[in-house]
Amino acid sequence: MTATVSSPTQLATYRVHDVSAGGALLTDGPLLAIDDTVEIVLRLRSNVVARLAATVVRHHAQGARGAGLGIAFVHDTDETEDRLQDAAVRELERLARPAVLVASHAPDAPGLLAIPIERLGVPALLVTTPLEAIAALIDADASIGAVVVDSALGAGNAIELLGAIAEACPEVRRVFMSRSARPLETELVRTRGAAHATLSIPTTPDRLRAALSLS
Numbered sequence: 001m002t003a004t005v006s007s008p009t010q011l012a013t014y015r016v017h018d019v020s021a022g023g024a025l026l027t028d029g030p031l032l033a034i035d036d037t038v039e040i041v042l043r044l045r046s047n048v049v050a051r052l053a054a055t056v057v058r059h060h061a062q063g064a065r066g067a068g069l070g071i072a073f074v075h076d077t078d079e080t081e082d083r084l085q086d087a088a089v090r091e092l093e094r095l096a097r098p099a100v101l102v103a104s105h106a107p108d109a110p111g112l113l114a115i116p117i118e119r120l121g122v123p124a125l126l127v128t129t130p131l132e133a134i135a136a137l138i139d140a141d142a143s144i145g146a147v148v149v150d151s152a153l154g155a156g157n158a159i160e161l162l163g164a165i166a167e168a169c170p171e172v173r174r175v176f177m178s179r180s181a182r183p184l185e186t187e188l189v190r191t192r193g194a195a196h197a198t199l200s201i202p203t204t205p206d207r208l209r210a211a212l213s214l215s
Helices: 078-096 109-119 130-138 155-168 183-191 205-212
Strands: 002-006 011-017 023-027 037-044 048-060 068-074 099-103 124-127 144-150 173-178 197-200
Touching: 002 023, 011 068, 023 048, 037 068, 099 109, 099 130, 109 124, 109 144, 109 205, 124 130, 130 144, 130 155, 144 155, 144 205, 155 173, 173 205, 197 205
Parallel strands: 099 124, 099 144, 144 173, 173 197
Antiparallel strands: 002 011, 002 037, 011 023, 023 068, 037 048, 048 068
């Protein structure tokens, strides 16, 4: 989630945390003075863009999220406040769900997999190598509920990765996406028990939801 912040002296982009109808924490941007009045364009992943006035109310100490700004929104109307609150709740609910890890180095992977998964209301994390996939799975800060492995990694690499995930993280749902018209590749995945489900291109939201076992 990002925000573009316009102050009397500069224009900058920040990462947004802990957003609510009352305010938010902004990080990864320049510090502004306490009591500065700014204009914010807030972009939530739930496809809501809000333009709001805000006041800098505190400086956030250096920590896991870095130094940051605590801001309080100034709402013109109750409708604006309610709209932002609804969007914030939807975003928090989405982030509370375990993410789907997508392992693919194909240029079309974001459009074919990551974006459609996000549209199902689930965070998607895209990695491009088997090593990055394993690193993401063992990351203590990551919550991964399912993995989609693209055969674009190479059939051998994809099957080996699925097998490694099955051994290291058996609780994670594994989905194999085949780009090949040859049924042998998918059959090999099934017979080895490497994946809980398989997908082929083109897929549909319903098939994707079923493969990921999303409610």
